[in-house]
Amino acid sequence: MKIIIAGAGEVGFHLAKLLSYESQEITLIDTNKTSLAYADTHLDIRVIKGDATSISILKDARINSCNLFIAVTSSETTNITACVLAKQLGAEKTIARISNTEFIHYKGEVGFTKLGIDELISPEALAAAEIELSLKQSSFNETYEFEDGALTMAGLTLTRSASFVGKTVKEAALSFPEIHFVPIAIQRFGTQYTLIPRGDTKFKRGDNVVFITSEGGADELCRLTGKANRDIKNVMILGGTLIGYKTARDLSSKGFNVKLFEGNRDRAFELADELTKVLVINSDGRNVDLLEEENISDMDAFIAVGPNSETNIMSCLVAKSKSVKKTIALVENMDYFDLSHSIGIETLINKKLLAANTIFRYIRRGEVVAMTKLNNLNAELLEFKVKSTSAVCNKTIKSIDFPRSAIIGGIIRNGVGMIALGNFKIEEGDRVVVCCLLQSIKRVEKLFL
The missing domain is CATH 3.40.50.720 (NAD(P)-binding Rossmann-like Domain)
Incomplete structure (x- = not known):
């Protein structure tokens, strides 16, 4: 191309x-x-x-x-x-x-x-939407919705409290037969290696696991991993950038209590005039005493979207030390993703990656409706629309010659998301969500032409 x-x-x-x-x-x-x-x-x-x-x-x-x-x-x-x-x-x-x-x-x-x-x-609008979705699914490190939530991608790190740690995927499926989620990618703790889970793949403590969930699956996943999907109401934002402005505007219009810190006096007054439902404070937000005066410990979420990645990360660490449960940092350097997760910052936002995800679906072969790259994982999630000419049309999943480095996470049919197993028959018009490592993308694309 x-x-x-x-x-x-x-x-x-x-x-x-x-x-x-x-x-x-x-x-x-x-x-x-x-x-x-x-x-x-x-x-x-x-x-x-x-x-x-x-x-x-x-x-x-x-x-x-x-x-x-x-x-x-x-x-x-x-x-x-x-x-x-x-x-x-x-x-x-x-x-x-x-x-x-x-x-x-x-x-x-x-x-x-x-x-x-x-x-x-608009990379800034994409980032603001990503932040809002992260607050909605507050217990997960990474989220992405297909077809307005018919299927949802949810990424989290497994702790000791996760009930399926030590079990294989097959054993976990037998133990929890009514679940509405399936693992699609795993990154082992302390490694850069991404694997597509199979039935004999064992869940281990510290694994960064990406799941696909259908309706109700996110709550089940929280319950089985010992995480709580907290209700977020009070939000503090560092940085009156375009992303900070859009995030504050969108959240305040939906009933969130928002405080916004902006160091530039003129910009702070400009934001205060436009954001009538937001408390705008003229400070750069790095002053710990000021953060305490503004009751940072009462915040449900802290979002750092200033122009400097290092400041955003450090500010989130300060918020974490003050018992703020959900922290989100805007970072430009992809190398910070691994480091930030290891020191406790749950969600990282990268404008370049979000813009690339939107543009990449025009490059993929087959009718790609949506796609996202998994943060810090060597894999992509693609949503294909099945055509009558597609090789997968009118076939069961187990009969498809699918590469081992790819997996079908779920099917959306008539707007309803389903976790599809081997006997599920794919039909024309279905939207199939596939997770694949980069080396298998071309083979997967051919199946949906």
């Missing part, structure tokens, strides 16, 4: 890096010579210095044969303009990064597709 990316910033570079690993033909356009030089020396891609809204630059990038054009510069206007031009010049599909979420809300009314923009994404 020929892909052109406009913008070599953090999102653009991360996308180019991930896509280049998959042997895609990537061209990266940016006006910043330094950013391009770094990408050129570290990635197997083509780079072009110039403005992505320049027709001559787009033609130089061979836009007429482009399968996917992705505009992720820091300028919303540039991204929209570049996508419109790219479509007119022959690009098959276009994706624009935007910051004004009104564009997404009124996408159909405005008719962006008629203008030539197939998809609008």
Whole structure:
């Protein structure tokens, strides 16, 4: 697939890096010579210095044969303009990064597709939505919903209190026959190795396990692992960034009690004017005495979304020391994921990863409805729509020649999520959620063409 990316910033570079690993033909356009030089020396891609809204630059990038054009510069206007031009010049599909979420809300009314923009994404809005989902499923480290919660991915670390520690997957299934969840990926404690569980795979203390749950499964999972899905009401947010603003706005509109710390005086007053239901405090939030004055120990959740990853992590550790049960940190460095989990920060948010997840479903073969990469695990979760021509159509799961490094986590049929076992027959129109290691993705894609 020929892909052109406009913008070599953090999102653009991360996308180019991930896509280049998959042997895609990537061209990266940016006006910043330094950013391009770094990408050129570290990635197997083509780079072009110039403005992505320049027709001559787009033609130089061979836009007429482009399968996917992705505009992720820091300028919303540039991204929209570049996508419109790219479509007119022959690009098959276009994706624009935007910051004004009104564009997404009124996408159909405005008719962006008629203008030539197939998809609008906002990494900040995606991060805010991810934070809200994490608060909803507060006992899990990582969550993702398919079809508005018909199936839910839930990741957690097994402790001694988990009733199935020491049991194999098969033994656990026999002990709890009425459960509505299934394990789909395991990372052993202290390793970087990801395995797809089979019947003889044994659960061990300290395992980071990812499950797929149907309705009621999340509560069952909490009960069997000794975790409580706490009701979160009082939330403290560090950072009046765009993500902090969107999170505070969305949470306060849904009845949460929100306190927001912002160090910049002008920005704090601006936020206070806009967020009438939020208590905005003009402080950077790193002052422990001030946090105690604002009753941090009474908070159900602490969310650090400032511009500095290290500050976010340290602030969450302070909150953890004050008995705050749920901590969420925005981090840009993927290397921090392992470290942060080991020191007690439950949930990490990464804008680059969220944006990549949204864009990647346009690259996967087969009709991919949704996808997400598992944090710090070498695996992807893909939701395929079964067509009449798909190799899996009208077959039972056990009769499908499925790679051992992949597993079907669940099926959504007519809006209802189900944990499907070997005798389940897949039909046209079903939405199948598959977890697979990276080396098996191409084989899995072929089954759903």
